[in-house]
Amino acid sequence: MSLLVLGTRNRKKVEELRELLQDVPISLADLDAFPQAPEVPETGTTFEENARLKATTLARALRHWVLSEDSGLVVPALGGEPGIRSAVYAGRHGDDAANNRLLLQKLADVPEEKRVAYYVCHAVLADPLGQVRASAEGRCYGRIALQERGQNGFGYDPLFLVPEYHRTFGELSPLVKAALSHRARAVEKLRPHLLTLLG
Numbered sequence: 001m002s003l004l005v006l007g008t009r010n011r012k013k014v015e016e017l018r019e020l021l022q023d024v025p026i027s028l029a030d031l032d033a034f035p036q037a038p039e040v041p042e043t044g045t046t047f048e049e050n051a052r053l054k055a056t057t058l059a060r061a062l063r064h065w066v067l068s069e070d071s072g073l074v075v076p077a078l079g080g081e082p083g084i085r086s087a088v089y090a091g092r093h094g095d096d097a098a099n100n101r102l103l104l105q106k107l108a109d110v111p112e113e114k115r116v117a118y119y120v121c122h123a124v125l126a127d128p129l130g131q132v133r134a135s136a137e138g139r140c141y142g143r144i145a146l147q148e149r150g151q152n153g154f155g156y157d158p159l160f161l162v163p164e165y166h167r168t169f170g171e172l173s174p175l176v177k178a179a180l181s182h183r184a185r186a187v188e189k190l191r192p193h194l195l196t197l198l199g
Helices: 011-020 045-061 083-088 094-108 174-178 181-196
Strands: 002-005 027-030 065-074 117-126 132-144 160-162
Touching: 002 011, 002 045, 011 027, 011 065, 011 174, 011 181, 045 065, 045 117, 045 132, 065 083, 065 181, 117 181, 132 181, 174 181
Parallel strands: 002 027, 002 065
Antiparallel strands: 065 117, 117 132, 132 160
16 A cells, blocks of 8 residues: 655644545544754745745655645735734744734725635645645635634634635634535545555
């Protein structure tokens, strides 16, 4: 059975990816199993560029198949912010509370109908030589709530309102999020490639 390394150190992303790939007949590992894995600076200007950088660099370094992704929140009323800077929006990497506070501050005077937003996930599969073999993007559309709601998920999930459910990702169960999310949609598009190349 082929080994696929999940190319992220974000524990919440690892959990989501493992859940999304649980029925795929592939052996999964994450970067905890590879202490020698390099830190890959996200110097790209798009989600796709960053995902490619991470996947190809890690695959070459580890000599394994690697699935990496880059994802974030896009708010058109803010000119596309936070975008590729979603994890560091307020300055410190992964400070969800500060990022959410900053987003609410910037949207304070924006009326509800203009608080539309979407999550983007670009996922890239690279082979052990560092060649990109498949790539896919998933999006999930919603809007930004007036205040945080719910304890589930991570990142901007307590603010990301899914209109058809009238709830945020923070309020929805992980099962529902797994059916709707940007990450789920990107992985679903990659599934046939994973089965063909690694199955």
